[in-house]
Amino acid sequence: MHNFLPVAYFEGKFVPFEEANISIATHALHYGTGAFGGLRGIPHPQNSGQILLFRLDRHCQRLSKSARFLNFDLPADKIQSVIVDFIKKNAPTVSFYIRPFVYTSDLGIAPRLHKVEKDFFVYGLELGDYLSPEGVSCRISSWYRQEDRSLPLRGKISGAYITSSLAKTEAVESGFDEAILMNSQGKVSEASGMNVFLVRDGRLITPGFEQDILEGITRDSIIAIAKDLGIPVVERPVDKTELLIADEVFLSGTAAKITPVRQIESYHCSTHRPITDRLRDKLSAITEDADANYRDWVFKVDI
Numbered sequence: 001m002h003n004f005l006p007v008a009y010f011e012g013k014f015v016p017f018e019e020a021n022i023s024i025a026t027h028a029l030h031y032g033t034g035a036f037g038g039l040r041g042i043p044h045p046q047n048s049g050q051i052l053l054f055r056l057d058r059h060c061q062r063l064s065k066s067a068r069f070l071n072f073d074l075p076a077d078k079i080q081s082v083i084v085d086f087i088k089k090n091a092p093t094v095s096f097y098i099r100p101f102v103y104t105s106d107l108g109i110a111p112r113l114h115k116v117e118k119d120f121f122v123y124g125l126e127l128g129d130y131l132s133p134e135g136v137s138c139r140i141s142s143w144y145r146q147e148d149r150s151l152p153l154r155g156k157i158s159g160a161y162i163t164s165s166l167a168k169t170e171a172v173e174s175g176f177d178e179a180i181l182m183n184s185q186g187k188v189s190e191a192s193g194m195n196v197f198l199v200r201d202g203r204l205i206t207p208g209f210e211q212d213i214l215e216g217i218t219r220d221s222i223i224a225i226a227k228d229l230g231i232p233v234v235e236r237p238v239d240k241t242e243l244l245i246a247d248e249v250f251l252s253g254t255a256a257k258i259t260p261v262r263q264i265e266s267y268h269c270s271t272h273r274p275i276t277d278r279l280r281d282k283l284s285a286i287t288e289d290a291d292a293n294y295r296d297w298v299f300k301v302d303i
């Protein structure tokens, strides 16, 4: 059961979450013509009157760009101001997750993006750990990540998540925690809702943007942090076998943060993870506003 935050933003107004409902004829429900964001908020560990949002500007920009793929002009600063008001109205006291969603809100049939009304809503829910911080087992999915030539993969388009859903359920029903998907070129792409990193010989390696990945904001942050720590970072195509013999493997995402991988198929990864641990400690300090060098990544809302 989820604990939803009491107030949602829906059809241009703040309303009780229970009253934010859509019709069964909603266009996006049928055609997957929505796009979403997902960001975490936490109460400031030292100042109970403040909520911290990690890289709010980047999340709003990505959603605005996703909206463009839906033929919808929704400026990032509009999204940002709604999210800030949303937080003030809810005044959360525990860690939570915000889900802003843009979609074709018209009622009726015929898949298209022109001449169809669009709308934007925001709701939130309490969220602790999404994956076990102790580490997860991964299956190499029999489902492949979609290709950018058939879907705008730089947007978080709701319809694309059928593949993530198939992969995740296949993994869980066959005894694993998560799925790692290859792309159509047979290279490592990403997990069901996370980017993938590996460490080999002290270098941090992750598939590049041309590998049909989502442009993860956590991924971007980890790359910047690693560079600042003097860890060499390489963005390049990754083979499945490299994952199997890597010194360390981890997944990254807003929900998953940095989650170590402890097993891939029948291969067990080392539990000695010095680089993963370093990056994880740094990322968590940054999100808690405890690292002065990255304060501009943390947006503060006074509640």
Ligand SMILES: Cc1ncc(COP(=O)(O)O)c(C=O)c1O
Binding pocket: 038, 164, 190, 191, 192, 193, 194, 195, 213, 214, 215, 216, 217, 218, 219, 252, 253, 254, 255
């Ligand atoms: C498919 C997919 N890949 C990667 C990510 C990680 O992205 P971010 O770090 O921006 O949360 C997500 C999470 O939203 C995702 O859904």
